Amino acid sequence: MKPETVCTVVFSPTGTSKKIAETVARSIASDAGTEAAALKTIDLTHAAAHSAALSAGAVAVIAAPVYGGHVAPTAAKRLETLRGSGTPAVVIAVYGNRAFEKAAAELVALAARQGFVPVAAAAFVGEHSYSTPETPVAAGRPDAQDLARAAEFGAAVRKKLAAGTPAPVDAAKLKDVHTPLVPMLRFIRFVVGYRRRQKKNPVVYLPACDADRCTHCGRCAAICPTQAIARGDEAHTDPARCIRCCACVKGCPVGARSFHTPFAAALARSFTRRKQPVTIL
The missing domain is CATH 3.40.50.360 (Flavodoxin domain)
Structure with a gap:
């Protein structure tokens, strides 16, 4: 062909x-x-x-x-x-x-x-x-x-x-x-503990915006694939729309956006190979 x-x-x-x-x-x-x-x-x-x-x-x-x-x-x-x-x-x-x-x-x-x-x-x-x-x-x-x-x-x-x-x-x-056994078991242990904690005290993790750094350029709103950020209201992220892709975090030109989740450290520890x-x- x-x-x-x-x-x-x-x-x-x-x-x-x-x-x-x-x-x-x-x-x-x-x-x-x-x-x-x-x-x-x-x-x-x-x-x-x-x-x-x-x-x-x-x-x-x-x-x-x-x-x-x-x-x-x-x-x-x-x-x-x-x-x-x-x-x-x-x-x-x-x-x-x-x-x-x-x-x-x-x-x-x-x-x-x-x-x-x-x-x-x-x-x-x-x-x-x-x-x-x-x-x-x-x-x-x-x-x-x-x-x-x-x-x-x-x-x-x-x-x-x-x-x-x-x-x-x-x-x-x-x-x-x-994946080697030890890192995999370490990650599984983290996930089990995380789910247990979430069941007792649910926490919704969303990208955060540092208002002192944000210049309201609108780039985060423009690159968000699900319209979870509105132009002019860049400090807010709609939890119902956000898919945690972190495009806004990686695309912010002044580093005003961040995303903190316990999964980040667990992944970084367990999947280095x-x-x-x-x-x-």
Whole structure:
């Protein structure tokens, strides 16, 4: 198959999923006899409703972040507005170095329901939403090594497409990267204790705003994917809308926003070992 268009489809509040997906897409298109104009992007990050259909002559590269071992619910909902017509799809789950669990299989199943043929799947690591300089979790990823792997993955997909009608992948064969026993047990112990405390004294963790630093530039409101922050009222975050993606924290130009959750330190302690991308064709 020689694709007419390579279309990147992403939900990517902090840009990590988008960076990986675009690298894969460029690699697929590079030797496919297509011009740069054939590379397109459907960015669902700030689109509450975005109806789009892709033909069988296109290839979709669909990427979304992992929340708690599942596809981010907001991403899943927005991806349901997309339609394929037997369109080959590459699906990529992007997680914060803990575990992707069921997310890749969920993303493959979602793509299939929407009329796509998932011909390749992958799980890549991106900087965790909760990562800070004090509690780093996969800080700076995807880095150059990750993007090189993404380009190699795209080239392998390109070869599979060129070989003929590509067969769908079995997402169940995409295995999570092993975590050493001691860090895993330490994290499980934290989660059990956290849930017990929450049951007794529930606490809602939200991004906070330092009013003395905030310049009311409105950037946090502009980059929030769920309109949880209103322009002119940047110090307030709507708890019913916030998905804790931390786009506002990472995108604030003056460092006025922060997010403090006990999960950050637990993740930083338990998942320091670098996990590599996993792929299946």
